[in-house]
Amino acid sequence: MIWMDAKMTLTGPRMTGGVKGRGALTRKAALLLGAAMITVPLSSGAQPIPGYNLYGSPGLVDMPTADAAPDATLGATVSKFGDNTRTTLSFQITPRLSGSFRYSAIDNFDTVASVNDVYYDRSFDLRYQLLTEGAYRPAVTIGLQDFIGTGLYGAEYIVASKDIVPGLRVTGGLGWGRLASRNAFATMGTRPTQFLGQGGVPTYDQWFRGDVAGFGGISYAPNDRLTFKLEYSSDNYDEERVTGQFDGTSAWNYGIDYRFRNGAQLSLYHAYGNEVGAQLTLFANPKIAPVPGGVETAPLPVAVRNPADINDLGWTANTATTTEARTSLTQTMATDGLVMEGLKLEPRRATLRLRNPRYGAASQAIGRTARAMTRTLPDSIEEFVIVPVQDGMPMSAVILKRSDLESLENDAAVDMLARSQIVDGFGRAPAVEPGLYPRFTWSLAPFVAVSAFDPDNPVRLDGGLRLRGNYLVTPNFVLAGAVTKKIAGNLDAVTRTITSNLPRVRTDYAEYSKQGDPAIEYLTSTFYGRPGENLYSRLTLGYLEKMYAGASGELLWKPVNSRLALGVELNLVQQRAFDQMLDLRDYRVAMGHASAYYDFGNGFHGQLDMGRYLAGDYGATLSLDREFANGWRVGAYATFTDASFEDFGEGSFDKGLRFTIPLSWALGTPTRQSNNLNIKSLTRDGGAQLEVRDRLYDQVRTNHTPELAKTWGRFWR
Amino acid sequence: MHGFARILTVVSLSLGLAACGNDRNATSPVDMVQQVFRSLTSGGTAGSGAQIPASQIETAYAATPAPIALVTIESRQGQALVLEIERNGAYQTFATSGRQVVVLRNGMITGTRGLGGDLMSSDADGLVALIRARQAGKTPYAMRFLTGEDVTETLSYSCDVFPDGTQSLTQGRIRTTATKMIANCTGAGKPFTDTFLVDSTGYALSSRQWVGDYNNYLRVETLRK
Numbered sequence: 001m002i003w004m005d006a007k008m009t010l011t012g013p014r015m016t017g018g019v020k021g022r023g024a025l026t027r028k029a030a031l032l033l034g035a036a037m038i039t040v041p042l043s044s045g046a047q048p049i050p051g052y053n054l055y056g057s058p059g060l061v062d063m064p065t066a067d068a069a070p071d072a073t074l075g076a077t078v079s080k081f082g083d084n085t086r087t088t089l090s091f092q093i094t095p096r097l098s099g100s101f102r103y104s105a106i107d108n109f110d111t112v113a114s115v116n117d118v119y120y121d122r123s124f125d126l127r128y129q130l131l132t133e134g135a136y137r138p139a140v141t142i143g144l145q146d147f148i149g150t151g152l153y154g155a156e157y158i159v160a161s162k163d164i165v166p167g168l169r170v171t172g173g174l175g176w177g178r179l180a181s182r183n184a185f186a187t188m189g190t191r192p193t194q195f196l197g198q199g200g201v202p203t204y205d206q207w208f209r210g211d212v213a214g215f216g217g218i219s220y221a222p223n224d225r226l227t228f229k230l231e232y233s234s235d236n237y238d239e240e241r242v243t244g245q246f247d248g249t250s251a252w253n254y255g256i257d258y259r260f261r262n263g264a265q266l267s268l269y270h271a272y273g274n275e276v277g278a279q280l281t282l283f284a285n286p287k288i289a290p291v292p293g294g295v296e297t298a299p300l301p302v303a304v305r306n307p308a309d310i311n312d313l314g315w316t317a318n319t320a321t322t323t324e325a326r327t328s329l330t331q332t333m334a335t336d337g338l339v340m341e342g343l344k345l346e347p348r349r350a351t352l353r354l355r356n357p358r359y360g361a362a363s364q365a366i367g368r369t370a371r372a373m374t375r376t377l378p379d380s381i382e383e384f385v386i387v388p389v390q391d392g393m394p395m396s397a398v399i400l401k402r403s404d405l406e407s408l409e410n411d412a413a414v415d416m417l418a419r420s421q422i423v424d425g426f427g428r429a430p431a432v433e434p435g436l437y438p439r440f441t442w443s444l445a446p447f448v449a450v451s452a453f454d455p456d457n458p459v460r461l462d463g464g465l466r467l468r469g470n471y472l473v474t475p476n477f478v479l480a481g482a483v484t485k486k487i488a489g490n491l492d493a494v495t496r497t498i499t500s501n502l503p504r505v506r507t508d509y510a511e512y513s514k515q516g517d518p519a520i521e522y523l524t525s526t527f528y529g530r531p532g533e534n535l536y537s538r539l540t541l542g543y544l545e546k547m548y549a550g551a552s553g554e555l556l557w558k559p560v561n562s563r564l565a566l567g568v569e570l571n572l573v574q575q576r577a578f579d580q581m582l583d584l585r586d587y588r589v590a591m592g593h594a595s596a597y598y599d600f601g602n603g604f605h606g607q608l609d610m611g612r613y614l615a616g617d618y619g620a621t622l623s624l625d626r627e628f629a630n631g632w633r634v635g636a637y638a639t640f641t642d643a644s645f646e647d648f649g650e651g652s653f654d655k656g657l658r659f660t661i662p663l664s665w666a667l668g669t670p671t672r673q674s675n676n677l678n679i680k681s682l683t684r685d686g687g688a689q690l691e692v693r694d695r696l697y698d699q700v701r702t703n704h705t706p707e708l709a710k711t712w713g714r715f716w717r
Numbered sequence: 718m719h720g721f722a723r724i725l726t727v728v729s730l731s732l733g734l735a736a737c738g739n740d741r742n743a744t745s746p747v748d749m750v751q752q753v754f755r756s757l758t759s760g761g762t763a764g765s766g767a768q769i770p771a772s773q774i775e776t777a778y779a780a781t782p783a784p785i786a787l788v789t790i791e792s793r794q795g796q797a798l799v800l801e802i803e804r805n806g807a808y809q810t811f812a813t814s815g816r817q818v819v820v821l822r823n824g825m826i827t828g829t830r831g832l833g834g835d836l837m838s839s840d841a842d843g844l845v846a847l848i849r850a851r852q853a854g855k856t857p858y859a860m861r862f863l864t865g866e867d868v869t870e871t872l873s874y875s876c877d878v879f880p881d882g883t884q885s886l887t888q889g890r891i892r893t894t895a896t897k898m899i900a901n902c903t904g905a906g907k908p909f910t911d912t913f914l915v916d917s918t919g920y921a922l923s924s925r926q927w928v929g930d931y932n933n934y935l936r937v938e939t940l941r942k
Contacts, residue, residue, distance in 0.1 A: 289865030291833040292931060297816035298830030301803035361867065410808050410820060410827060410838050412861055413869060443738030468738075630867040665865075668833065713869035716837060717830065 051219065051227055051257050052265055052281045054079040055145070055153075056088025057100050057125060060217045060231040061253035061269050061277075063179075065171045066141035066161035068129045071095045072626070074284045074634070081269055081277025083107040083244055089657075089679075091634055093626060096132075099636075100125040101657055101679065102146075103453060104153070109244040115456055119244075122453070124148045138162035144207065145178070148655075151203050152239060155179040157215075172216035175234045176208050182236035182251055184211035201645070201652050217253075227257040233272070248272025286632035291668035299367065299717060300332065302374045302409045305402070309379040313347050316380075325376050332372040337670075338365055341389060341475070342430035350377050351385040353394075353429045359670045359714075360631050360662055362388055362703045366398050367715035370405055387429045388703045391528040391694070392476025393536055394425030395703035396560045409716065417712045422705050424560045426533045432475055442469040447484065451491055453682070462489030462513065466521070476528040480693075482521040501647040502685040503587055505547075505614035509683060511578040512546055519580035521546060522693065534559045536696050545691040548573040548614075549584060556696040558597075561705040565597040565697060571690050573614075589616055591690065597697055599706045603627055605635075614688040617641035621654075621687065629710045631662030631674055639687030647686065654687035656680035769796050774889065774940065785889065786811055788819055789936040790832065791925075811937075819937060823849055824921030825913065826928060826935060834931020837861045837869065844876055844900060849919035851896045853879040858902055862929050872929075874904030876911075886914055889940025891922055906930070 050067035053059025056077030058067040069075065075090040083106050090100040102123045109119035123146035133139040138160040146153035159173030177191065191210025217231025231253050240246035250273030257267045262283075269277035315321040322345055329352075330340045342353035350373060356365035366386050373384050384400045399421040408416045444467050451460040464486040471479040494510035512519075524542035531537050536556040543549045550573035558565035570592035577583035593611030600606065607623040619641025625633045638655040645652040662674040701707050769787060777785055777798055784801040788811070799811035799819060809821045817831035825848060827839040843856030859873045878900045886895040895914035898921075902909055909927035916922050922939045 285865075287864065287866040289867075292865045293833065293835050293837075293863035293867070295831065295833040298812060298818035301810040301818075302805055303803065304805050406805065409805055410822070412838055412871070441739055445738075628866050630865070632866075711867060713837070713863050713867060717835075717863075 048224075049073060049075075049263055049265075049283055051229070051267075052077055052090070052279070054081060054084075054086060054269070054271075054277065054279060055100070055125070056086060056102060056281065057090050057098065057127060057143075060171060060219060060229045061255045061271060062233050062235060063171070063215045063217060063231050063253075064127070064141070064143055064145075064157055064159050064173065065169075065219075066129065066133075066139040066159045066173075068092065068096060068098065068127075068132075068139070068141070070285065072285050072287050072628070072634075074286070075281050076283075077279060077281040079267075079277065079279035081271050082246060082275035083109065083240070091626075093634075096129040098127045100127075102153075103458075105458070106240065106244055109240070111243060120453070120458065121152055123151075123153050133162060147204075147207070148202050151177075151206070153178060154203055154206060155235075156208050159215075167221040169219045169221075170216075171218070171231075172214065175213050175215055176210060177206065179215060179234050180211035180213035181238045182213060182234050184213040186212040188212060225259050227259070228254075229257065230254045237272070246272075247274070249274055286628045286630065286634070286665070289630065289665050289668070293717065294664060294668045294670065296668075296670050296717070299336070300371050300375060302371050302405050304374075304406045305379045310382075311380060312378075313380050315378040316347050321378065325378060329372055329376040332376055333369060336368045336372070338369055338372075339436075340369075340433070341436060342432050344430040345377070345381070347380055349383040349385065350381045351387065351397075351428065351430050353432065354386055354388045355390075356388060356672070358672065360664045360672050360674070361629075361670075361711035361714040363708050363711045364670065364714035364717050366708075367717065370400050374402060374405055385428065387425045389425075389429055389475065390699050390703070391478065391526075392474065393528050393530050393700075394427075394429035395700060396705075396708075397423050397425045397428045398708075399423065413713050413715045416715055417709060422560055422708060424533055425703075426530050426535075437472055437474055439472045440470070442467070444468075449489070449491060451494075452679075454494060454496060456496055457490070457493070460489070460491050460493070462486050462491040464489070464517075478526045478528075479524070480526065481523040483518055484516075484521055485518040498649075498684075500649060500685045502615040502617065502643055503589075505575070505587070505589075505685045506683050506688045507685050508578065509547075512580060515578040516546070516580035519546070520582070521580070524693070526694065531555070536700050538694065538696050540692060540694070543576065543582075544571075544573065545693070546580060547576055548690055549576050550574055552690065552692045554696055556700060558697070558700050558704065563599040563601060563706055565701070567593075567595040567597070567697060569593050569595070569611075569695070571692065573690060589614060591616070593621075595697075597701075599701075601706065605633075609689075613639070613641055613686070614690060615643065615685045617643040617686055619643075619687055621689070625658075629713075630665050631660065632665060633658070633660035635659075639689075641687045643686035648684055649686075650682065650684075654680070654684060769798050774798060778890070778941065784809065784811075784942055785940045786819075786821075787889070787936075787938045787940055788813075789938075790932055791934040791936060792932060819935070821937065823919065824915075824937070824939060825924055826926045826937060829928060829932070829935070832932055834862065834929050836928045837863060844878065847878040848898050848900075848913050848915055848921055851880050851898060851915055851919070858900075858904075860929065872905035874902040876900040876902040884914070886916075886922060888922060888938050891916075891939065891942065893917070893922070895922060902927075 047070045049069055050058040052075055054062050059065050069092040071092055073092045077088045079086050086102055086104045088100050088102040090098060092098045104121050106119045108117055110117050111119055125145045127141055127143040129141045131140040140160045143157050145155040155175055155177035157173050157175045157179050161169055161171040163169050189209045192205050213234035215232055215234035219227050219229045221227040233251050233253055237246045237248060253271040255267050255269035257265055259265055265281040267279040271277050326343055333340050337358035339355040341355050344351040354369050359365040369386050370384055382402050386398045387394045404419040447466045449462040464484055466482055466484045468482040492514040498507040500507050520543055522543055522545060524540050526540045529537040534557055538554045540552045544552055552571045554569040556567040572590050575585040575587040577585055591612040591614055593609040595609045598606050603626055605625045605627050609621040612618050621637055621639040623635060623637035625635030627633045635658050640653050657679045659677040660674050663671045781800060786799050788799050789796045797813040799813050801809050802812045803810040807822050810818055812818045819826055820828035823845050827841055829835045838861050840859040844858045847854045847856055856876050858876045859871055861869055861871050864870050881897040881899050883894055883896050886893050893916050895916055898913040898915055900911040911926045913921040914923040925934055925936045928935045
């Protein structure tokens with residue numbers, strides 16, 4: 001039994017500023033990750049990247065070691081030996097905890113689920129380093145392999161590794177499950193053989209049960225490029241011998257690793273007596289940027305006032321002076337890509353309405369605006385109130401003392417943060433200058449859509465052109481639309497039929513791909529608002545996404561200095577016709593969620609959504625992301641609803657991984673664009689969420705304290 | 718096979734097509750890929766590898782009365798002419814025409830911008846005092862950078878400072894006798910040695926300073942004070 005018709009979606013740029021929209025350049029995320037993995041040198045810290053094994057996690061050849069990768073390391077591995085091909089993405093979630101997602105194919109493996117005798121499977125692993133290595137103490141790691149799902153690779157282990165002399169490393173461990181299929185020396189209870197639900201739920205009833213066997217090996221690295229490895233495997237490949245054509249004759253595997261300057265690992269193996277294998281692992285790390293801090297042009301320096309002029313209020317009666325100040329401030333900000341949307345001048349205070357289309361870190365936009373103000377505004381003005389505005393909503397108000405800007409320009413950024421006040425922007429934004437609205441923007445760009453994990457064709461692609469337009473009638477009333485025209489591709493060649501006991505709210509995606517050419521991706525009108533202090537609202541009407549049209553309303557409560565936000569979203573939607581023009585199908589649903597968002601403050605962010613999903617099922621989605629100040633996010637989510645595992649079908653419940661890669665990290669120049677890559681194990685109808693654009697939370701938090709404080713190092717950039 | 722060929726066509730087509738429109742903040746994939754590789758291979762535009770011709774320096778003297786200096790990034794063998802564009806107390810901001818900046822305090826580099834891997838700010842009170850006084854001593858010294866994650870990282874050092882004789886200095890419009898000051902610093906990262914040529918007023922007319930892992934040594938020579 002395998003999961004079928006899974007889908008990997010690459011959604012487009014998540015632009016929280018300027019013109020918004022989805023999907024302009026869907027391959028960018030993958031390209032960026034690829035480019036980063038190929039070219040970014042990872043030789044930054046003291047902790048080296050350990051050798052990875054055929055399973056794409058730290059190990060020797062086929063067996064694990066107790067090594068951990070440097071915090072936040074992403075490793076992408078493709079390995080093949082004999083009939084086994086494994087593609088693995090691993091992430092060092094914390095310095096001790098790591099996780100892997102794997103898509104594997106076994107040739108000549110004849111089961112009912114196999115396609116042309118190839119058996120495809122997905123698996124997840126988790127590893128935790130219990131003990132770090134000391135002078136005498138070995139590193140010790142406990143691991144769960146393929147612990148969700150059907151468990152072909154299911155195994156658990158405890159393993160220890162220790163450097164004996166520099167370069168020579170010894171590993172020994174105990175394995176359960178698959179890792180006890182050869183020469184077991186003990187038994188701990190009985191290991192159930194049935195998997196739970198419809199596959200896809202943790203196989204906790206099996207963990208550390210049944211036979212126990214030992215494995216181990218040594219590695220020797222004469223220099224930092226080469227490593228020789230020898231191991232004894234406790235995996236007998238029982239299932240592959242019975243169902244497949246595996247006929248290994250030995251428990252001994254050996255191999256050689258070559259490490260490139262950029263950290264990439266290339267390995268060659270001789271395994272199980274009669275198989276040869278090879279592996280390539282590429283690495284990236286969100287904490288290591290091609291150019292730390294970026295290479296954007298320098299900010300303008302603070303202009304210090306002459307103390308004698310500080311009490312000169314003569315300008316207040318002179319409109320020529322104020323007009324000139326406005327003009328020159330607008331121009332100064334424009335050279336930094338910032339928009340002065342409104343300005344209120346009082347004798348001692350200036351309040352500025354800021355639109356930031358360029359800088360991913362709001363603190364940098366605020367810092368540059370503040371410096372532009374020091375250079376252009378009359379000397380008596382001591383207090384600067386900068387109100388960043390997004391979609392017409394004042395997001396916060398950052399209050400800075402001009403004398404602090406003058407005295408702290410060459411000090412640590414935290415000193416300035418300590419002197420700054422960040423308060424709610426409600427009711428504080430000055431009126432918009434005439435002539436800025438209505439505003440129209442458009443773009444025409446190529447797109448590529450990718451679908452993965454269909455056993456008939458593990459990767460499918462569509463490519464074409466996307467025309468997008470945004471018409472901002474007022475700052476907070478936006479008409480938006482996008483049309484795509486496919487040029488070529490094979491997404492429409494999906495022939496696999498998906499059975500579903502639930503309303504077919506997502507599983508008809510192949511029909512949408514087949515018939516939607518050209519397609520109206522979305523056509524909406526959106527009103528944004530600030531109904532009160534700490535409150536933000538959105539109402540979107542129209543063709544909301546590829547498959548649904550209707551109305552979507554959202555209300556978010558987020559105090560400016562709070563780690564916690566609460567939101568409600570209500571959607572009344574009807575399914576769109578497969579051709580994605582203006583017609584609708586019969587299926588209607590009222591659905592929505594109450595959501596809680598929490599920034600744990602240690603780099604982790606959690607979100608809980610509870611409510612009703614597209615198929616009318618009730619339940620909750622739990623998401624956890626590791627977030628980085630530069631905008632990188634790596635996370636996982638799972639949705640549990642009252643749709644039974646049987647109704648949901650294979651996989652039992654919806655779950656997936658998601659990555660956000662900021663373009664500025666890769667480019668070294670500021671941009672608010674980032675790319676979202678979602679790897680969903682499969683598309684089913686249970687626990688399906690509406691994909692409405694421009695949900696409030698991410699836009700709001702960017703300009704609030706936890707985020708501003710995290711990125712404040714960019715204030716003086 | 719037809720299908721695959723078609724896919725390749727699409728991929729190459731989509732890479733060959735730049736985005737168009739009036740949305741200046743939308744990056745086209747072509748620009749993006751080019752930029753990625755450019756950022757990885759160069760890391761900034763400071764210093765094209767060429768020496769600044771004397772004629773250009775003369776033109777600069779004539780064009781402005783402002784202080785002028787020559788900045789060299791040793792690792793890139795690049796030079797740029799910088800002009801003072803602003804002064805904030807003891808700090809002078811010098812900029813290239815391409816908006817790259819070095820901030821000097823008493824002729825010593827306390828910050829850079831636009832070079833990549835920039836020195837964000839420094840705690841150099843003790844070092845400045847010893848250099849100014851041309852006296853030997855031991856002093857703490859700290860430099861702040863942004864990491865690849867965009868988090869501020871402070872590198873703290875302890876520096877042994879001592880004078881190393883005097884020499885005559887001819888540099889741009891400057892002709893004087895200068896005291897050579899050496900600072901040997903150890904601490905957070907690799908040890909480094911900064912060198913200064915200090916005039917009779919205590920100003921470092923020439924400094925060679927370590928400014929972080931990304932740019933290593935930067936040289937600033939004042940051509941006109």
